[in-house]
Amino acid sequence: MKQKLIGLAIIGLIALYLFKPTIHKTDFDKGVSLWGQLPVLHEGRIKPLDGVARHSLLIIRSKQTLKTSQDKLSASEWLLRVVSNPNQADQDDLLMTNHPQVKDFLGYPKQKSHYFSYKTITPKLAQIEELAAKAAVIDSEERSSFQAAIIQFYNSVMTYHKLKNSFFYEDITNYTKFMKDLDKILIKSEPLINLKSFKGLSIDQKKTLLDLNRVVSKVRYTNSVSIVNVIPRQVSANVNVGIEWGSISDGLTDRIANKPVPKLTTLYAAALTSAQQQSPQFLADVNNIHTYYNDTFPKLLKQSKQEAMFYDWDMFYKLVVIYGFGILLLIGSWLIWKKALYSAAVWLITATFGFHSLGLIIRMLVQDRPPVTNLYSSAVFVGWGGVALALLLERYFKNRLGLLVAGIVGFLTLIIAHHLSLQGDTLENMRAVLDSNFWLSTHVITITLGYSGTYIAGFIAIVYTFHRLINAAKAAVMEKEYYRMVFGTVCFALLLSFIGTVLGGIWGDQSWGRFWGWDPKENGALLIVLWNAMILHFRLSGWIQTRGLMGMAILGNIVTSFSWFGVNMLGIGLHSYGFMEQAFFWLILFIISQLMIVSLLGIPKKATDNDIKA
């Protein structure tokens, strides 16, 4: 009874930590959060504005928030500033480069910070563009790291510039007024535009034509650079297919072509004007947009709200903390309050696993896809599969090892997932070749579960290695259990990775007529199968005993990591810059660490009689 109460309390606490509602200090803040929920089409996918803000910030700054000397902005707050107050946004230290030569080129070789405001780099803009254009001609594999970095920096600058002009032209000070002016100018100039000659026009009329030219070119410019489409239109009766998206400037272009302006254009103009003036009216304006969506496209708003909420919870990142806490409880249970801490750790890690599963389910619902669609989600899923497997082992063996490994694997994979999420949109569209829910939910799932299996075997072996060093006697007593756990998990991993590899072959045969093509990704999967088969046969023939089995299981971690990440890095070469370079560094570090751990198995340790008596 008491146990159950503790368990419930733990689940409650985790839920509170994960789903704690944000409290908004002001109406304006509340408005920003509601604004972030609005659906838009960006990079080929309908997502909330908050998603646009996060993914753009990740590309520009590799962060999901913006800290300046004055304030700390959430992604949505930042995007709102960019589109409603570009002048101020230009002064934020936003654009990131940590390449020393690029910094040198920008004229800040000694500056510690990697961040630059748009305003500071404006004088160099033309030169950056020229360098980037020159570098772009070279094959990506042959670029120097400076060239790669300058292209990346240029892309950040361009993304920022385009975002600034994605709603209204950046120098407009009052959007509602701009729309009214546009209206006036259009009406005034209407009799003039079809004139064959400009002779005999009054000064006032000439001024009208100049004004017309000015406003039309602003609209045209935003139309050409806008990357965010905020206005959905129903073009056919079918609600799912019949929606076309346009930008604000598309709406204004309609007005210029004498068509009615979409209502949303006016609503956005009002909201952005309030935002520009930091007026509390902003909340009401945003609520108007919500009302519009609820009346016309309720489904779109519902979906993007869900996605925004999912971003806001940031579940998988928070789970890292709880898995870590679970490990600490478990380690504590070896030292004091053995029973109480152990049962608390069981509850905590099992509950965390439950929320891990819940997160995956929510992600599937939000994206309407099987759980693994890209590298990021594969990390979340490998972790999930690993924790599940380790918890099953714990249930069967009840020796704390499964629980410990569950905590460690959950903790590590979600950290990896967090770093992978920094690449941009984690719910991105699938490329045509991969776009098959059937294969995603069969081949990809089994192969990733195979990864989970080899990692679990590897981590149990690592625990054994250290256990043996710390307490050889105890480890010797438990040796059989370790052995059976690793052996069973290797069998599981062989089965799953074999089935996964074969399903991959079938997919290959279905999509390009080759069951097996020896391409790197296929080979990576085959390596895992071969490695596990080697472990089983080496064992059978007596080539390896307990320590050999443990060593090979640990080396299995390297094989799996190569297959999971290494093959993606093959084509990249030494001059790569940015994300993959970092990932490569960590992969090498991981490999070295595993080799070092394996070498620890070579230290002779014999449990003496004394040890056993003690």
Add this chain to the structure above:
Amino acid sequence: MIKKIIQRCASLTISNICLSGFFVLVFWSTMSQTKKGIFIVQKEFFQSFFIWWAPVEGIKIPIFIGGLIFGGLLVINLIASIIYHRLYKFKKWGLFLVHVGLLMLLLGGWLSSLLTTETQMKIKEGQTQFYSESSRAAELVFIDRSNPAHDRVISIPDTLLAKQGTITHPDLPFSVRIDHYYLNAQLTMRQFTEKNIQTEPLQGVGSRLIVNPLKPVVKDELMNLQTAKITLLDQNQAIGSWLVSMALNPRQSVTYKGKTYDLSLRQARYYNPYSLTLTKFTHERYPGTDIPKSFSSAVILDDPEMGENRNVLIYMNHPLRYRGKTFFQASFGENDTLTVFQVVENPLWLEPYISSILIAFGLLLHFIIRLGQGAKKRV
């Protein structure tokens, strides 16, 4: 005696060595794909007896055992161990299925590497296409266009050209001597000021060209431009010499004894007794981006022999399988008006499915049996 041989062959040491050998080959071949295309890598590592290293041109040293030897050893080892360990006994059925499946997979994979032909078919919108082309093999063809109803094509495969002998064909009034053969070459225009004297005067456009031999390509997306200098002979009397090359576009012809033949060296063609007509190619992108969402080709399949005439939609993961060939959506071009199908003819395409099912089922069975035994022991 036989029993002893079988015992030796069934040795787990051989299995361990083969598995490890394959592990090394797979890893090594993956790494070497940073520089070379899959086709070459496959040949060097898996369809070979040894891995060769060429420190300087002309010298080759074997440095590792290739896929064919490891595969052959493994086949012997598998057969022997099935017999020796009596895997066919009911208790070991799981293992039996795994090993039989593996045996079939290895032999099937080797056989299909010999039997498979992979070609490409390009069709423009509105065009009707009868043949597909190899992206590697070439053929020297003589085309007799005198019959208005159909052309007559005499084709000599590049494997014969490479042997550089003299070739005769009953339908040709002359024999063909291969004077020079280049696996890959580049042609450049001869400068008028150049003083080098033409040693072998060539007919046709070849007289104005210089052949620069090139190293064979190693990347998949590149093609060797095969080139040859040929002499046509009648009873050892030379009629004339020509330069033929895949890099050469203009049509060349020879008129002999009143008959005219076009001659050219081109990608080897594989004709079908049926045709495909592309009515529409569709390339969908995610809105506002260049990320492809889907490709599909609407074609009409017309087969007078079998009396078939129907519409087919070929798209990603949905190939057309027809009369032993499979047509896959592979690529596209010319502003989305041209479609490219990968055409695969593999009589053994079903084999890996069967052996994989055997292996997967066998593994499952074996582990379940083991788990049962484990549970018994605990009780």
